[in-house]
Amino acid sequence: GESVGLHLPTLSVQEGDNSIINCAYSNSASDYFIWYKQESGKGPQFIIDIRSNMDKRQGQRVTVLLNKTVKHLSLQIAATQPGDSAVYFCAETGANNLFFGTGTRLTVIP
Amino acid sequence: ETGVTQSPTHLIKTRGQQVTLRCSSQSGHNTVSWYQQALGQGPQFIFQYYREEENGRGNFPPRFSGLQFPNYSSELNVNALELDDSALYLCASSPRTGSRTEAFFGQGTRLTVV
Numbered sequence: 001g002e003s004v005g006l007h008l009p010t011l012s013v014q015e016g017d018n019s020i021i022n023c024a025y026s027n028s029a030s031d032y033f034i035w036y037k038q039e040s041g042k043g044p045q046f047i048i049d050i051r052s053n054m055d056k057r058q059g060q061r062v063t064v065l066l067n068k069t070v071k072h073l074s075l076q077i078a079a080t081q082p083g084d085s086a087v088y089f090c091a092e093t094g095a096n097n098l099f100f101g102t103g104t105r106l107t108v109i110p
Numbered sequence: 111e112t113g114v115t116q117s118p119t120h121l122i123k124t125r126g127q128q129v130t131l132r133c134s135s136q137s138g139h140n141t142v143s144w145y146q147q148a149l150g151q152g153p154q155f156i157f158q159y160y161r162e163e164e165n166g167r168g169n170f171p172p173r174f175s176g177l178q179f180p181n182y183s184s185e186l187n188v189n190a191l192e193l194d195d196s197a198l199y200l201c202a203s204s205p206r207t208g209s210r211t212e213a214f215f216g217q218g219t220r221l222t223v224v
Contacts, residue, residue, distance in 0.1 A: 032210040043114075043200050043215035044153065051210065089152055096166040096207050097143060100152030 012107045019077040021104045023090035028071060030092040035064060035075045038103070039086045047075070047088075082108045113137060114203045114216035122222045123191050131186040131219045133201030141165070141204040142184040143213060144176060146197045153200055159184050160207045188221075196223045 013019045025033070031052040036044035048059045050066050050073075057064050063076040073090050085108045091098040113136035123129050135142050141160045145153035155168035159178035173189040188195055198220050202213040 034212065036215075041217075043116075043218045046212060046214055049212055091152075093210065094155075094166075096158050096160075097155040097168065098145075098153070098202075098213060099155070102150070102152050 010105045013080050014109050017080055019080045021075045021088050023073040025071050025092045032093040033073055034091045036089045037086045080108050084108055114214055116201050116216040116219050120220045125191055127191050128189045131199050133184045135182045135203035139203040139205050140182050141207045143202045144186045145200040148197045191223045193223050
């Protein structure tokens with residue numbers, strides 16, 4: 001089946017800096033992607049999504065970039081805060097389900 | 111908060127037993143999916159229910175079964191529990207089925223099999 005992977009399993013950033021979390025996907029037919037944030041002991045929280053007909057989408061302090069040529073997604077978090085510390089997953093959609101990678105753990109250093 | 115609620119939050123069972131996990135979907139959502147998340151891994155798709163029928167299944171054995179009720183709430187049943195079934199079980203609610211549909215997760219049920 002499809003696989004979604006992440007380049008870095010851990011990322012540490014200074015508070016106030018920008019964070020970039022990367023994700024590679026393998027199914028070139030995937031047409032919808034979601035970024036989730038998962039804090040310890042909680043379920044994944046929807047952050048932002050992007051459809052394959054877009055290259056970029058912005059939310060509040062977050063931006064997702066999609067490069068279909070190299071099958072790569074990134075999540076940019078501006079002015080990273082301690083509350084952003086969590087595991088971040090990208091997910092691509094199948095016919096009726098999501099395929100998740102292992103995740104990247106973001107640690108914000110005060 | 112997503113409006114997706116799961117119960118119980120934690121559960122300890124013995125190998126060989128059976129377990130039922132419950133999920134209430136977000137208001138207006140008719141599709142419920144279940145995922146298993148092992149420690150340190152991403153969620154793995156178990157199955158999806160839409161209009162009370164199974165609408166897709168991942169690579170899980172038949173001892174994983176489910177139900178969806180007319181109010182769109184759902185149950186996940188696991189028979190003959192094995193130690194490897196220990197995981198966080200997540201329910202996701204969607205406003206519709208299909209590939210371009212956002213999914214919102216509950217807080218999960220932590221199942222420990224001993």
